[in-house]
Amino acid sequence: MYEFNVLLVDDEREFLETLVKRLLKRKIKVTGANNGEEALKIIRETPPDVVVLDVKMQGMDGIQTLREIKKLKPLVEVIMLTGHANLEVAVEGMEMGAFDYLMKPTGVDELLYKLEDAFKRKKIQEQKIKRLEEEETPERG
């Protein structure tokens, strides 16, 4: 089990709080954000490893937030959280670089597996980049 940071974004405060508590209990470092703007602020200050993003939100919606996240931190993995009605949006999100999507209400264990998968992919991506950088440095040196 790796230690990693997760940011949960959902405008349903009650849902968000409970899920945060449940994940914390499972030894995951979770922060919650109530909307897109708040999420982006947190990402700029302390970038998490994985973001769980509700598709349907007041104000800035899931797709817009996703676009911004990918601009800021392309390596941050995003899991879309959706109701049935927003499947098209979820698919659209995947095309924009989201890792996967989950249907609400989702079991906490299911979410946990997805989070781990996402974090693994992030790790792999980071390692790839690191290797590329290492290969570039000796040439300079």
Next chain:
Amino acid sequence: MNQRSLLKNPYYRSLINKMVFIAIAVSFAPMLVVSGSMLNRFSISHNEKLYAHLGELVLKHRQNIDGFLVEKLNNIRFMAKSFDIEDLKNEKFLRNNLAALQTEYGSVFEDLGFINEEGIQVTYAGPFKLEKASYSNSEWFRKAINSDYFISDVFLGLRGTPHFIITVRLKNNGTPWILRATINFAAFNSLVENLRIGETGFAFILNSKGEFQSKPFFEVTHRKPYSFYESIKAGRKTKDGLFFSEIADDSGSENIYVASLIKNEDWILIYRQDKSDAFADLNQAKEAAIFIIFMGGIVIIVTSFLLSRWMVTKIAKADWEKELMNQQVIETGKLASLGELASGIAHEINNPVAIMVEEAGWVNDLMEDERLVSKENRDEIERALAQIKTQGKRCREITQKLLSFARKTVTSSEDVTINELIKEVIGFCAQRAKFGNVVINSKLQENLPVMQLSNSELQQVLLNLLNNAMDALEGNKGGNITVTSDLEGNEVVIRVEDDGPGIPKVNLGRIFDPFFTTKPVGKGTGLGLSICYGIIKEMGGEITVSSVIDAGTTFHVRLPFKKNN
């Protein structure tokens, strides 16, 4: 439903009755008015003509009879004036004169007699032995002695046969004498007897006492001769002195009487005819008219009945077809807005349910750390939390179904062979059909094009339709289901037809509405057909239903395909 059972409906029965009544009334009324008034006019003019004819006849005979009497009287008056008393006292002279009269006029004059003022017949010429006969007590003598001339009524007299006499009074030195002639009754009678028309028309003469002065051709019996005479005279009188009347005789049959006074109003000439005989022509015409009206009436009644029946059958059929058409119309607009509503509700419910399930999960997490709770309570709490999870899942299923009616889910499409799919679905249902005593037949059109559709979704639609049909038939203790595939223009048509109890008209318009169900609570969500509708709509097709009570229900699924495929 056939025509007979349609016409058993009381509405159509009363419609037939009304039409028959109106048709009969409208055709009968003018027929009766026209023929009635024609017949009336005809009978009036016929009456007038008949009476005019009879009147003329009677007038002519009156002239004949009066002429006859005047002529005979004049003969005797001429004799009385031309000869002396002494000549007339001479029997031979008298006999010569009688012979001369008889040669001139035939047997009209029967005899001649010369009578003195005491009523003793001084001289007599004729076939009877009446010399010195005394007439002093005879009624006619008293009248004859007091007037210049006199014609008696018919009487039997001394000779015992009917006759009447003509007398002329002569005066010789103040002493009256009477010259008397007897008129042969037969000769006179023939004048009246000749008047015969039809079978029952004949004439006779009455005197003012109602006694016969001629021999009637048929018997004329009236209990009170005088009142008969009076009632004849009481009839309608014309300017010509004719009396018209209609009197029933003792046997009850109506007779026409045309009468005229003759012989200075002493006698009356009466023509009588049986009314039915007189109006035989008219009655024949009436009978013919009634026969024509009767036959025409039968034709009218039969025609109007058949025509009404035929028309009402057409109307009933049209009504029935119209009802069928009505049933097939589905309010697509309503279903679209219901879809919006459904997806809204689904979404709004989904989030609270997600929260509830999450909270239950959180409680579950916390329970793991809890050591103070007794084992019994722990089991109970865990059971309750599991229940919340289960019910949350159930809510999620319903919202998912709702959303699939609203078509907010993404589907993939693949090559689908419709007939294969139908066979497959029938296979799924075989077991249930067997238990439900339902026979599923299929009539599949060969060489249907391969369609680009979601196989699982179309399968879901057909399965749903078959299940519904089986539900309907199981309530009906079995029956038949026929699944048909067909090619119509640019569309593949799948029909699922059952011979079950049918869907009442009230429900038919609502069966595609979400949550509309006739099943008991908990047995059905009322979403099956809504989802079918959503799926078929998404495929660009159409799903319709037609149903007839007690005859069955048919669902039609129309799926368009591209020709170039």
